Amino acid sequence: MSADAASAVPMTPKRRGAQLFMLAFAIGIIMAAYASVGLGMNGQVPAGMLTYGLGLGGLMLVAYLVLAKFAPWADPLILPLVTLVNGIGLVMIYRIENAPYENGASATQQITWTALGIVMFTVTLLVLRDHRVLQRFTYTAGALGVVLLLLPLLPFIGVELNGARIWINVGFSVQPGEFAKLALVVFFAGYLVAKRNVLALVGRRLLFIDLPRARDLGPVLVVWGISVGILVLQKDLGTSLLLFGGFISMLYIATGRTAWVLIGLLLFVGGAFVAGQIFSHVGDRFEVWLDPGNNEFYTRAAGGSYQLMEGLFGLGSGGILGTGLGQGHPYRIPLAFSDFIFPAVGEELGLTGLMALLMCYALIVERGLRTALAARDPFSKLLAGGLSFILAWQVFIIIGGVTNLIPLTGLVTPFMSQGGSALLANWILIALLVRMSDAARRPPPQAIQDEGLTQVMQR
Amino acid sequence: MNGTLKRVAVACMVMFGLLMVNVNYLQAVKAEEFREDNRNFRRFFERYENQRGRIIAGNEVLAESVDTDGEIRFERRYRNGRLYAHVLGFFAPESERGIEATENKLLDGTSADLIVRRAVDLITNKPTRGADIELTIDPRAQRAAYEALRRAGRKGAVVALDPKTGAIKAMVSLPTYDPNQLAVPNKGKVAQAYNKLDADPDQPLLNRAIETTYAPGSTFKVVTTAALLEEDDTVGPQTLVDAPQVLDLPGTTVGLPNYAGAACGSGRVTLQFALEKSCNTPFAKIGMELGYEKMKEQAARFGIGEPLQIPLNVAASSIGKKEDQAALAQASIGQRSVQMTPLQMAMVAAAVANDGTVMKPYLVDKVVSPDGDTLDETEPDELSEAMSSDAARKLRQMMVSVVSQGTATAAQIPGISVGGKTGTAETSDNAPPHAWFIGFAPAENPKVAVCVFVQSGAAGDRATGGATAAPVAREVMRAVLQR
Numbered sequence: 001m002s003a004d005a006a007s008a009v010p011m012t013p014k015r016r017g018a019q020l021f022m023l024a025f026a027i028g029i030i031m032a033a034y035a036s037v038g039l040g041m042n043g044q045v046p047a048g049m050l051t052y053g054l055g056l057g058g059l060m061l062v063a064y065l066v067l068a069k070f071a072p073w074a075d076p077l078i079l080p081l082v083t084l085v086n087g088i089g090l091v092m093i094y095r096i097e098n099a100p101y102e103n104g105a106s107a108t109q110q111i112t113w114t115a116l117g118i119v120m121f122t123v124t125l126l127v128l129r130d131h132r133v134l135q136r137f138t139y140t141a142g143a144l145g146v147v148l149l150l151l152p153l154l155p156f157i158g159v160e161l162n163g164a165r166i167w168i169n170v171g172f173s174v175q176p177g178e179f180a181k182l183a184l185v186v187f188f189a190g191y192l193v194a195k196r197n198v199l200a201l202v203g204r205r206l207l208f209i210d211l212p213r214a215r216d217l218g219p220v221l222v223v224w225g226i227s228v229g230i231l232v233l234q235k236d237l238g239t240s241l242l243l244f245g246g247f248i249s250m251l252y253i254a255t256g257r258t259a260w261v262l263i264g265l266l267l268f269v270g271g272a273f274v275a276g277q278i279f280s281h282v283g284d285r286f287e288v289w290l291d292p293g294n295n296e297f298y299t300r301a302a303g304g305s306y307q308l309m310e311g312l313f314g315l316g317s318g319g320i321l322g323t324g325l326g327q328g329h330p331y332r333i334p335l336a337f338s339d340f341i342f343p344a345v346g347e348e349l350g351l352t353g354l355m356a357l358l359m360c361y362a363l364i365v366e367r368g369l370r371t372a373l374a375a376r377d378p379f380s381k382l383l384a385g386g387l388s389f390i391l392a393w394q395v396f397i398i399i400g401g402v403t404n405l406i407p408l409t410g411l412v413t414p415f416m417s418q419g420g421s422a423l424l425a426n427w428i429l430i431a432l433l434v435r436m437s438d439a440a441r442r443p444p445p446q447a448i449q450d451e452g453l454t455q456v457m458q459r
Numbered sequence: 460m461n462g463t464l465k466r467v468a469v470a471c472m473v474m475f476g477l478l479m480v481n482v483n484y485l486q487a488v489k490a491e492e493f494r495e496d497n498r499n500f501r502r503f504f505e506r507y508e509n510q511r512g513r514i515i516a517g518n519e520v521l522a523e524s525v526d527t528d529g530e531i532r533f534e535r536r537y538r539n540g541r542l543y544a545h546v547l548g549f550f551a552p553e554s555e556r557g558i559e560a561t562e563n564k565l566l567d568g569t570s571a572d573l574i575v576r577r578a579v580d581l582i583t584n585k586p587t588r589g590a591d592i593e594l595t596i597d598p599r600a601q602r603a604a605y606e607a608l609r610r611a612g613r614k615g616a617v618v619a620l621d622p623k624t625g626a627i628k629a630m631v632s633l634p635t636y637d638p639n640q641l642a643v644p645n646k647g648k649v650a651q652a653y654n655k656l657d658a659d660p661d662q663p664l665l666n667r668a669i670e671t672t673y674a675p676g677s678t679f680k681v682v683t684t685a686a687l688l689e690e691d692d693t694v695g696p697q698t699l700v701d702a703p704q705v706l707d708l709p710g711t712t713v714g715l716p717n718y719a720g721a722a723c724g725s726g727r728v729t730l731q732f733a734l735e736k737s738c739n740t741p742f743a744k745i746g747m748e749l750g751y752e753k754m755k756e757q758a759a760r761f762g763i764g765e766p767l768q769i770p771l772n773v774a775a776s777s778i779g780k781k782e783d784q785a786a787l788a789q790a791s792i793g794q795r796s797v798q799m800t801p802l803q804m805a806m807v808a809a810a811v812a813n814d815g816t817v818m819k820p821y822l823v824d825k826v827v828s829p830d831g832d833t834l835d836e837t838e839p840d841e842l843s844e845a846m847s848s849d850a851a852r853k854l855r856q857m858m859v860s861v862v863s864q865g866t867a868t869a870a871q872i873p874g875i876s877v878g879g880k881t882g883t884a885e886t887s888d889n890a891p892p893h894a895w896f897i898g899f900a901p902a903e904n905p906k907v908a909v910c911v912f913v914q915s916g917a918a919g920d921r922a923t924g925g926a927t928a929a930p931v932a933r934e935v936m937r938a939v940l941q942r
Contacts, residue, residue: 249467253460253463256462293496313494313499315485316489316491316494316499318490320487328501346482350486351483351486358479365471365475369464369467369468373461373464373468378460381460381461382460388471392474393474395474396475396478400477400478400481405478
């Protein structure tokens with residue numbers, strides 16, 4: 001990079017002030033929403049509002065200070081956006097917990113996990129000063145990912161819950177799949193950076209598509225095999241779809257070969273079709289997707305559309321503006337505090353609230369992809385792109401599922417659903433994005449004086 | 460890799476775009492359909508979300524919504540439910556009956572009359588409350604009517620009116636039911652309770668005072684007499700009329716006898732005597748002489764023939780289609796195809812009491828907003844002019860003597876001149892008769908007009924208007940007059 005070019009690049013503004021303001025704004029919205037739940041339900045501001053609000057604010061302030069010190073060039077929007085989404089989830093869980101009957105929602109638990117998530121975010125930023133070291137652990141991460149995926153299948157610690165075997169119990173419940181997701185994206189990024197030139201080689205041309213060489217199909221088939229394994233052994237459609245989609249998208253980013261996407265699609269559709277024939281629960285989901293209002297499906301005890309329809313009824317009752325926090329009946333939707341938190345929000349905050357929420361997710365993804373574009377090395381590009389896409393993909397799968405855009409597959413709604421594993425994993429994901437955005441936006445070292453053609457080295 | 464990253468970014472944009480379009484479709488376009496879906500329990504909860512207005516009579520709260528602080532926010536409760544069941548109706552999970560139905564929009568606060576109130580509530584963030592309905596019912600009269608009718612027989616109805624305004628002071632129908640069991644917020648339980656009541660052969664859900672008609676028997680002679688007085692203003696209580704023991708019916712071989720085949724005086728008696736003793740033959744003859752058209756016209760002037768809203772729906776009473784003279788003779792004494800609601804017969808008595816003017820009967824006195832402003836107050840309204848005040852005066856005089864020395868002595872109240880007319884209506888050949896009484900008091904300045912109806916078989920085979928129905932009327936009138 002020549003000195004001329006470097007001096008032509010304007011200094012990227014740090015925008016730390018803007019970030020602090022946005023963070024305060026997000027905390028303000030959350031506290032107002034929290035108060036609104038209490039006012040909507042019994043006309044009183046909840047007693048814990050100030051404690052929780054200030055507690056959350058304090059934690060965010062620590063996270064902000066660590067970020068300002070150790071990742072000063074980080075993207076200013078990511079942290080406030082994630083805080084807002086997490087906070088709205090928290091408020092919704094608090095609201096659902098305050099239902100006429102016990103339903104499994106626990107705001108206290110979620111607040112604790114949120115705090116731990118923010119701590120994880122801070123620790124990741126502190127420990128991981130340069131994300132590129134992750135590249136060195138490519139295969140370790142891959143092995144770790146597979147082991148994490150396999151854990152729930154082990155006897156004694158593996159637990160089957162709501163039909164899916166994705167939990168382990170080690171004193172408390174952990175969903176290792178969420179962490180596996182991170183490890184596998186790191187592995188995919190490292191692996192594809194090394195192999196992308198080979199994988200991009202063209203074998204034969206069929207019609208308009210450059211097919212890869214047959215021998216390069218190996219890795220794709222392995223990941224496909226793992227996905228099918230998850231589907232069959234853990235009955236977890238969501239994670240299966242999430243990982244496979246994530247891998248295919250990263251393969252595409254790395255090689256630029258549309259053929260890989262088509263091959264991936266074919267493999268997945270084939271796999272899903274066969275699974276649909278063999279496993280009734282997969283077929284049921286598809287059937288329900290086509291006609292959720294059908295009373296036969298609605299009343300079907302297993303694999304019916306009751307939960308989905310309850311969510312849609314909630315959305316319908318919410319309408320454009322929603323019933324207002326604390327004034328609807330979102331707790332009647334089964335699992336409203338976890339998989340179905342999105343329709344629950346839709347009932348009380350309406351279309352307006354959901355559009356804002358989707359916009360928040362879209363902006364987080366957009367900031368992540370922007371980081372990937374700005375990153376300077378292929379590993380960072382792939383990792384940032386992969387993490388951003390997998391976040392968007394997860395949001396699409398679960399929200400598309402509960403709104404019947406696509407067949408319903410269970411997944412965590414990032415940052416909103418109740419559950420510690422997903423919160424911790426996703427806060428780490430955000431820490432990685434923040435770390436990479438810091439590296440990407442950090443201006444290259446400026447020459448102290450014009451040293452002519454002296455090359456400035458950048459680590 | 461930036462090229463592919465940008466394409467992935469576009470893919471992400473498309474995914475979020477699809478989610479947003481879908482959410483818009485669901486919450487803006489399809490929302491109505493989901494909201495209205497029968498399986499959406501939120502519809503059910505919404506019914507109980509706002510505090511429904513109270514229904515009040517006198518100083519008694521008859522119906523109110525109680526805050527349970529539970530999932531079902533406000534539950535409807537009825538005090539003395541069995542006493543007021545047919546007037547109030549009930550607020551069931553999916554429907555309403557009675558005043559709860561006719562005044563539903565006011566009670567639940569969605570009426571256009573309450574639009575300003577709702578707007579204020581929206582701004583001040585206060586929960587919407589419905590308006591209170593104040594009924595014209597006098598709780599003392601209602602209770603007296605209920606107790607007295609229960610003593611008289613298992614089935615029947617009582618209606619008491621203020622003859623000067625048309626305000627309904629009491630409306631009881633027996634057998635009754637407990638509206639509370641139909642107002643529990645549980646569709647299954649309500650359906651079960653309703654089906655049980657609906658299948659009961661005694662028809663407890665039926666409001667006998669207004670929803671169905673019965674042969675009025677001799678009480679209808681008041682209408683026949685009114686027609687005669689209107690036709691010829693020289694006729695008075697002392698005018699002599701033919702009163703044979705058996706009246707030949709033209710075109711038939713059978714004759715029309717008096718009650719129990721008795722003679723009526725000497726065969727030629729005063730009109731007053733004929734009414735006192737409730738002879739059949741003079742009135743049958745009068746009816747035949749007047750002709751169907753005149754009888755029909757007089758009936759119409761009492762309001763007979765038209766359905767009413769009080770605001771409950773009142774079935775139309777009728778004197779039947781035009782037939783031969785024999786049929787007209789029977790109709791003139793309240794038999795054959797003459798069919799009356801007890802309310803209509805109370806209106807006949809009220810018209811006589813009110814100088815011939817029929818006031819439109821009504822149940823809702825006032826509509827009061829949640830913060831105590833009167834939103835609407837019913838103005839008494841004339842329904843029709845049944846007869847001249849002169850004719851009414853003569854008829855009043857005769858009806859007073861029916862009570863003082865005729866068939867209705869059981870309706871006497873010490874110190875008050877009561878006017879009335881009994882009726883014992885044959886229903887079919889071997890069935891026991893209906894027992895009727897219509898009347899008013901005090902005769903010189905009527906405050907109450909009443910109709911008592913005890914259904915066939917409810918008070919034994921020997922039921923008569925004078926012995927069975929008149930004492931009930933006496934209790935109701937005493938309660939209204941506070942004597």
